[in-house]
Amino acid sequence: xxxxxxxxxxxxxxxxxxxxxxxxxxxxxxAGHQVEVVYLPELDAPDLLFQQMxxxxxxxxxxxxxxICFRPQSHxxxxxxxxxxxxxHIRAFYDMWDSPYRDFPDNAKHRAIRDALMDADTRAxxxxxxxxxxxxxxxxxxxxxxxxxxxVLYPPVFESExxxxxxxxxxxxxxxxLEHHKRQHLLIDALNYTTTxxxxxxxxxxxxxxxxxxxxxxxxxxxxxxxxxxxDRWITEEEKVAQLSVCLAAAYLPVDEDSYGYPSLxxxxxxxxxxxxxxxxxxxxxxxDGYNGYIAEPTPESLAAAMDKLYRDRSLTEAMGKNARQRxxxxxxxxxxxxxxxxA
Numbered sequence: 001x002x003x004x005x006x007x008x009x010x011x012x013x014x015x016x017x018x019x020x021x022x023x024x025x026x027x028x029x030x031a032g033h034q035v036e037v038v039y040l041p042e043l044d045a046p047d048l049l050f051q052q053m054x055x056x057x058x059x060x061x062x063x064x065x066x067x068i069c070f071r072p073q074s075h076x077x078x079x080x081x082x083x084x085x086x087x088x089h090i091r092a093f094y095d096m097w098d099s100p101y102r103d104f105p106d107n108a109k110h111r112a113i114r115d116a117l118m119d120a121d122t123r124a125x126x127x128x129x130x131x132x133x134x135x136x137x138x139x140x141x142x143x144x145x146x147x148x149x150x151x152v153l154y155p156p157v158f159e160s161e162x163x164x165x166x167x168x169x170x171x172x173x174x175x176x177x178l179e180h181h182k183r184q185h186l187l188i189d190a191l192n193y194t195t196t197x198x199x200x201x202x203x204x205x206x207x208x209x210x211x212x213x214x215x216x217x218x219x220x221x222x223x224x225x226x227x228x229x230x231x232d233r234w235i236t237e238e239e240k241v242a243q244l245s246v247c248l249a250a251a252y253l254p255v256d257e258d259s260y261g262y263p264s265l266x267x268x269x270x271x272x273x274x275x276x277x278x279x280x281x282x283x284x285x286x287x288x289d290g291y292n293g294y295i296a297e298p299t300p301e302s303l304a305a306a307m308d309k310l311y312r313d314r315s316l317t318e319a320m321g322k323n324a325r326q327r328x329x330x331x332x333x334x335x336x337x338x339x340x341x342x343x344a
Contacts, residue, residue: 001343002034004061006077007070008042013207014234015177016155016262017071017087020134023158024068024085024342027335036064042073044090046104046113049073053120066129068342076124083342084131085153088138088258093117094145095256101181122146132341134259135282153341154333157262162237163269166245168317171199171229172275172307173247175240176263178206178215178232181255186277186303188218191227193304198311201229203243244270249310249317253298257281268292268328273320275306286331292324 005028007021025035038061042052056076061067066081072090075082089095092102093114104110125131125148132153133139139150157163176182184202191200206212212232219228235243244250250267252260252274259282264274268286274293276283289295294306310317328334 002036002063002065003028004036004038004064004067004079005070006038006059006061006067006074007040008072008074009039010043010207011041016259019158019262020085020087020155021070023156024338026158027339031339036061038077040074042071044092046110049090049113049117069128073121073124075128076120078127082128084125084128084150085134085155085342086125086131086138086142086150087134089121089141089145090117095141101255118145122148130344136285137256137282138258151341153338154331155259155265156333156335156338157265157269160269162241163266164241164245165271165321168248168272168314168321169246170197170311171201171247172249172251172310173201173203173243173267173272174251174263175203175235175243175266176252176254176261177204178202178212180211183253183255183277183298184211184215185218186253186298186300187251187307188215188222188224188228189300190303190307191224192222193301194308194311195304196308196311197227198248198307199227199229201231201243201247203231203233203235203240205232205234240266241270244272247272249273249275249293249321251275252283253277253280253303254283255279255281257283259283260286265328265333268324271321271325273310273317273324275303275310277303286327288327290320292320292327 005021025037028035053073059077067079068083069075070085075084131150133150134155142148142150250272252263253276264283274287276287277296277298279298287293296302296306
């Protein structure tokens with residue numbers, strides 16, 4: 001089968017939105033299909049939005065037997081057999097309209113853009129033969145805002161056999177982009193309230209330097225340079241595997257994230273429990289409190305208590321790590337299941 005995988009990207013920024021496309025391309029190719037990956041740049045700037053959307057409507061992929069679309073606004077690409085693996089809306093116009101993460105004013109102009117965007121999205125969604133999402137959170141948003149039902153199809157990690165457990169040190173690892181909404185700062189704040197010598201390792205880089213600089217200043221202000229390692233760069237896959245193999249646990253505590261996030265999934269394959277928070281979104285579909293990790297309140301005090309428990313009760317921490325791998329089996333998170341559903 002000739003399959004075109006269509007998505008958008010923000011130039012010079014890598015993240016899970018690219019991984020899901022590139023990894024699926026490899027799996028489809030290995031299964032004997034002809035695969036074409038189509039990326040178009042898109043920025044969520046209101047004044048550029050509709051020009052970019054128009055460009056997507058002009059994309060001609062009629063030579064493909066089917067197209068599979070991912071990141072917004074790729075679902076606008078026309079095709080008679082269009083499948084969506086929908087990973088999120090342009091959230092500033094949807095669920096984050098009334099949040100601090102909307103960086104434009106709530107005025108007549110932007111409300112009109114919002115209305116037109118929602119109408120265009122709903123029309124394009126209606127063209128799809130099937131709609132899958134990466135989490136119950138995203139399925140709920142599609143139903144709430146566009147009145148479409150969808151099937152949750154959890155994205156696996158590529159070559160999961162790379163990950164392994166080599167023991168448990170004293171560090172909680174947070175391997176993720178350094179962005180304010182990923183809330184690495186909460187873990188630094190939490191160290192002020194811990195009663196054990198648990199340590200923190202932050203690995204990743206951001207779209208700009210400001211948040212990383214703020215984290216370093218916070219570490220210095222609190223006098224935590226001996227307990228926090230901040231490596232502000234995009235680490236290699238080999239380094240990631242090595243760090244996850246020996247850490248005590250992994251953290252992932254974004255603000256209302258669309259899915260469980262690859263950091264949680266990779267940690268689970270490495271048999272490490274996951275530390276998250278009650279408001280972190282899709283990761284709560286993966287983590288069961290006390291079974292494969294801890295779900296804390298998004299406060300330094302609550303996170304500190306969970307970090308101390310991970311440090312003190314090593315037998316429970318190791319048991320939760322083994323449960324983390326089993327949880328992936330229970331949720332059918334595998335490439336064989338993905339291919340079965342997308343190609344049905």
